[in-house]
Amino acid sequence: MMNDRVMPDPGTQKVTLVIFSGELDKALAGFNIANAAAAMGMEVTMFFTFWGLNVIRKSRGLSKPKDFARRLLGWMNPGGSRSLGLSRLHMFGLGTGMMKNLMRKERMPSLEQLISMAAGQGVHFVACTTSMNMMGLTEGDFIEEVKDFAGAASFLNEARQSHVTLFI
Amino acid sequence: MMNDRVMPDPGTQKVTLVIFSGELDKALAGFNIANAAAAMGMEVTMFFTFWGLNVIRKSRGLSKPKDFARRLLGWMNPGGSRSLGLSRLHMFGLGTGMMKNLMRKERMPSLEQLISMAAGQGVHFVACTTSMNMMGLTEGDFIEEVKDFAGAASFLNEARQSHVTLFI
């Protein structure tokens, strides 16, 4: 049996990130790594799955799911990079707001700025179709930087060619 | 000094997953990746450690630890794939139940089905012996699909031969 492509091609260096978490701090870590890798000339793919889909959802324009459970889910689990909280010290938004203030003070880019920097550097954004089905989300629910929609096999095909793969 | 085996063998493609978390959503992500990789012909090993041991514990038949602290731990931290909650929106089981309903509606396989699919595809399940000692668990506490019991060195030996390694 032939393997499609067994070893990482020495001519390209790839980084593949799974963004599973919908938390601000983890999203910041993911996009910092993505931007640094892209700046170093590496090819970066970010797979957004489960709560990670919230990071790349439009803040408005939520599709209206027909069934009650998904409407409830949409209400409990709002999308958009601005609505994410920290994995700790969230404190009903107090800790999260404080962290955003500290970042502004230090002139650090916000998550929104990191997302457009990444898109500008050619980072591929992929939304996981299995999670989209489960959460009742459609392609129109995502920011325009998201061009690809795929499942686990597509992720694995990238990951096995990558020098660095992280689950965040 | 000779290395046992330095580079991934081009003839096999391995995936190694550490399942650290005992949360339903992360377990679903792990088993989705494992099943997709196995279906692509990759060799998959899942190392269950710490709370991840709960995913592969029998629902009943918990061994009765002698000491009070472990009995308390067993009571606070029940095992079995059916008792896992979500990493967010768990809401005393409400969010978790809703998610399971949505998955059923979409005809997605349940975690239990994903576990037996993985076993059927030859995915290796390994329980971490260090965590088992700490939690007072013995080999009989796990579902029959778990055939191997090993520590961090064994994990690293697999991981360094793998094309994709994730900590979930």
Place this chain on the structure above:
Amino acid sequence: MMNDRVMPDPGTQKVTLVIFSGELDKALAGFNIANAAAAMGMEVTMFFTFWGLNVIRKSRGLSKPKDFARRLLGWMNPGGSRSLGLSRLHMFGLGTGMMKNLMRKERMPSLEQLISMAAGQGVHFVACTTSMNMMGLTEGDFIEEVKDFAGAASFLNEARQSHVTLFI
């Protein structure tokens, strides 16, 4: 275009760990892997970022930040390996204390012992400068085992030469 160093050098085997989480259980997992890898002759680098910085902070001697927000952050988010809680069952310290007791009973090394074992085995500890800036921490806030201070590019440069890279 030339790549700095495209494939892992067959003569060395590297492990790179990102310690993002400030939780006791994840820190234990990270240091168990680091120590096992070092004992197997692999070269290990641990990048501490975000809450992970707490793992390698001095328990005392916190620098007094000038601004109110950072002083508040320091108070809500104390450093030092002894102050970390579990990712679940923390229960205001009850579950965490019980786990530490179980580990002592099983004669397992404590996190502090694992940290000095790792340093003794030559594991490199790197603190993430971006996170340090955000949290208002300086080099003097860390235990003496921390010799390096660097950002995401330095992490990626290690990771792309590594056989195993994990985000913990």
